[in-house]
Amino acid sequence: MKSALSNYARPILFLTLVVFIAVSVLSLTYQATKDTIEEQQDAKIKSTLQELFPALDTYEYQDSLYTIYSQDDTIGYAFLTSGKGYGGNIDIMVGIENETTLKGILIISQQETPGLGNRITEDWFTSSFAGLSLSDVFLKKDGGAIDGITGATISSRAVVDAVREAAMEKIKAIPERTQAKAGDLE
Amino acid sequence: MSRLRKEFLKGIIISNPVFVLALGLCPALAISISIDNALGMSMGVAIVLLGSNIMVATLRKIVPNAVRIPVFIVIIASFVTIIDLLFQAYFPPLHQSLGIYLPLIVVNCIVLGRAEAFASKNPIFDSIADALGIAIGFMLALLLVSFIRQMLGTGMLTVFGKELLRLPGLASHPMALFVLPPGAFLVIALLLALFRRMGVLKNE
Amino acid sequence: MNELISIFIGMALVNNFVLSRFLGLCPFFGVSKKLDNALSMGIAVTLVMFLASVVTWFIYHHILVPFNVEYMKIIIYIVVIASLVQIVEMAIKRTNVTLYNALGIYLPLITTNCAVLGITLINTQEDFSLIQSMVSALGGGIGFLFVLVIMSGIRERLELSDVPKSMKGLPIAFITAMLLSLTFFGFGGMV
Numbered sequence: 036m037k038s039a040l041s042n043y044a045r046p047i048l049f050l051t052l053v054v055f056i057a058v059s060v061l062s063l064t065y066q067a068t069k070d071t072i073e074e075q076q077d078a079k080i081k082s083t084l085q086e087l088f089p090a091l092d093t094y095e096y097q098d099s100l101y102t103i104y105s106q107d108d109t110i111g112y113a114f115l116t117s118g119k120g121y122g123g124n125i126d127i128m129v130g131i132e133n134e135t136t137l138k139g140i141l142i143i144s145q146q147e148t149p150g151l152g153n154r155i156t157e158d159w160f161t162s163s164f165a166g167l168s169l170s171d172v173f174l175k176k177d178g179g180a181i182d183g184i185t186g187a188t189i190s191s192r193a194v195v196d197a198v199r200e201a202a203m204e205k206i207k208a209i210p211e212r213t214q215a216k217a218g219d220l221e
Numbered sequence: 222m223s224r225l226r227k228e229f230l231k232g233i234i235i236s237n238p239v240f241v242l243a244l245g246l247c248p249a250l251a252i253s254i255s256i257d258n259a260l261g262m263s264m265g266v267a268i269v270l271l272g273s274n275i276m277v278a279t280l281r282k283i284v285p286n287a288v289r290i291p292v293f294i295v296i297i298a299s300f301v302t303i304i305d306l307l308f309q310a311y312f313p314p315l316h317q318s319l320g321i322y323l324p325l326i327v328v329n330c331i332v333l334g335r336a337e338a339f340a341s342k343n344p345i346f347d348s349i350a351d352a353l354g355i356a357i358g359f360m361l362a363l364l365l366v367s368f369i370r371q372m373l374g375t376g377m378l379t380v381f382g383k384e385l386l387r388l389p390g391l392a393s394h395p396m397a398l399f400v401l402p403p404g405a406f407l408v409i410a411l412l413l414a415l416f417r418r419m420g421v422l423k424n425e
Numbered sequence: 426m427n428e429l430i431s432i433f434i435g436m437a438l439v440n441n442f443v444l445s446r447f448l449g450l451c452p453f454f455g456v457s458k459k460l461d462n463a464l465s466m467g468i469a470v471t472l473v474m475f476l477a478s479v480v481t482w483f484i485y486h487h488i489l490v491p492f493n494v495e496y497m498k499i500i501i502y503i504v505v506i507a508s509l510v511q512i513v514e515m516a517i518k519r520t521n522v523t524l525y526n527a528l529g530i531y532l533p534l535i536t537t538n539c540a541v542l543g544i545t546l547i548n549t550q551e552d553f554s555l556i557q558s559m560v561s562a563l564g565g566g567i568g569f570l571f572v573l574v575i576m577s578g579i580r581e582r583l584e585l586s587d588v589p590k591s592m593k594g595l596p597i598a599f600i601t602a603m604l605l606s607l608t609f610f611g612f613g614g615m616v
Contacts, residue, residue, distance in 0.1 A: 045285050046285035046286075046287040046288040047288070049283075049284065049285050049288060049292070050288045050291055050292060050295075053292050053295050053296070054295055057295050057296070057298075057299040057500065058497070058500075060299060060303070061299055061302050061303065061496065061497065061500070062494075064302070064303050064306050064307075065306060065496050068306045068307060068309070068310040071310035071311070072306070072309050072310045075309070075310065075313045076313075079313065119431065121613045121614045122439070122440070122613060123435065123439070123440055144317075146440075148397065148401070148613070149374065149375075149395075149397040149400050149401065150395060150397035151397075189614045243454075243595060244451075246447070246450045246451070246454075247447050247448060247449075247450050247451075247539050248447075250447040250450070251446065251447040251448075291504075291507065294503055294504070294507065295500065295504070298499050298500040298503050298504075299500060301499055302496060302497070302499045302500055305496075305499065306496060320550075321543060321546045321547060321550060324499045324542070324546055325448075325539050325542060325543060325546070327499055327503050327542060328503070328536075328537045328538070328539045328542050329539075330451060330537060333537060401610075402444060402445045402447070402606045403603045403604075403606040403607040403610070404603075405447070406599050406600070406602045406603035406606055407599075407600070407603045409599050410592075410595075410596045410597070410598075410599030410600045410602075410603065411596070413595055413596040413599065414589075414591045414592050414596040415591075417591040417596070418591040
């Protein structure tokens with residue numbers, strides 16, 4: 036009887052003990068690395084935003100919209116969006132100066148075909164968005180101001196459409212935000 | 222000492238995990254598009270392999286047989302989580318480019334295979350030698366595949382942002398196929414065939 | 426609805442588990458020698474992928490996130506998958522002996538199939554909702570089943586053809602996979 040009990044009990048106790056030790060070690064590792072991981076993520080976001088807004092001093096994040104400050108002035112807004120490319124999602128950070136004008140875009144991640152679609156990360160393509168009016172954010176062949184990439188229309192159009200559609204959506208939130216801020220001051 | 226050396230050396234060529242045993246193919250194919258990835262991945266696998274081999278060899282006499290495999294899996298998964306957190310904290314770009322293939326080390330047949338086939342039956346020092354040998358064998362295989370794919374696929378050899386080599390002609394018109402999934406299958410197929418031709422591998 | 430279709434096609438064809446993500450390669454080369462085995466293995470994997478996606482979705486969103494222990498996901502997911510495989514195996518054994526005889530031997534292998542852990546991690550990474558996770562698991566599983574069946578058809582023929590000595594077996598299977606993977610490139614841009 037005793038041996039039957041220990042036959043069942045010992046393995047279960049042993050496994051429980053191993054799991055307990057494993058969980059403790061993991062939570063210790065997590066506590067030790069948590070701050071560094073957060074710092075790294077903040078630094079990455081800040082350097083991305085800084086690339087779009089060189090004058091950036093601080094930024095604020097609320098409702099998936101980054102508000103960019105230079106000293107105390109608001110110099111623009113930024114947000115993340117994603118488009119459906121040839122090989123999957125294309126994540127883009129978009130900067131806007133005000134309700135009508137783009138500041139610029141950066142491709143954060145993409146899985147497009149090397150040599151064709153992945154040329155959306157090249158400077159000449161992303162920099163062609165800088166300073167554009169939102170109504171011009173179309174490919175030239177669709178009546179806009181952006182040169183598509185030869186042989187990679189799907190990828191180029193995915194970026195252009197994602198940027199324009201998301202920007203149109205986001206600018207609706209901006210005036211309210213500015214008003215809310217003014218309201219706070221009173 | 223010579224026994225430890227034998228356990229160490231066998232993993233590098235005679236039973237190279239990738240080319241001879243055909244284990245751990247998922248990461249070998251998926252992330253082998255750059256030398257950086259290959260180094261990062263093999264570092265991850267080496268740490269997990271070493272850690273789990275040591276733990277399993279230490280516990281081998283007291284682990285109840287009925288829960289042997291679950292205990293091994295918990296040990297391996299813990300080491301994988303630890304390196305996942307460490308990579309996230311100290312090598313964020315590498316963590317990003319390895320993506321889900323870093324956590325997938327848990328189900329890498331090499332790691333569980335060594336725990337079950339070797340470390341659970343052998344003393345600690347033999348298990349350490351075995352882990353090091355297998356890890357180096359895995360690293361060499363990954364580096365070889367990545368080197369070929371990066372050279373042909375981009376025409377350049379860059380390691381951690383530093384350009385080491387640039388092939389004239391190929392750099393401006395790279396054979397992008399090699400950094401795409403089909404290129405991975407092709408390179409592994411040709412390397413496997415080559416290793417067989419050289420007689421390192423037995424034919425089936 | 427459109428979004429669900431695009432997730433399904435993306436998982437099954439564009440980013441096929443075997444041919445573009447390299448997940449589940451061991452069973453892909455191991456059991457793709459015969460058509461019957463390939464079909465059984467594919468169905469078993471799809472079933473476990475689907476169940477694992479549902480269970481891990483609840484665990485992630487209702488346990489890990491509220492308690493702020495998302496970093497435990499690797500260890501929890503692998504335990505969930507291992508237990509699920511055991512439960513499915515027992516359930517099939519008790520209810521349907523024919524099915525058990527067909528799938529039985531493949532079930533234990535599924536625990537260490539990277540496609541299963543892969544789909545749960547992808548669902549978490551993409552922040553899919555429950556429905557989206559279910560669709561993506563089905564897409565991934567069916568895509569896996571699809572190429573496994575194609576591959577086994579080709580390999581049955583390959584057995585009869587005259588392959589160079591050092592290319593026999595695994596190398597020629599990899600060359601076949603390369604051609605299939607190249608073919609699947611044609612699905613790009615469908616999502």
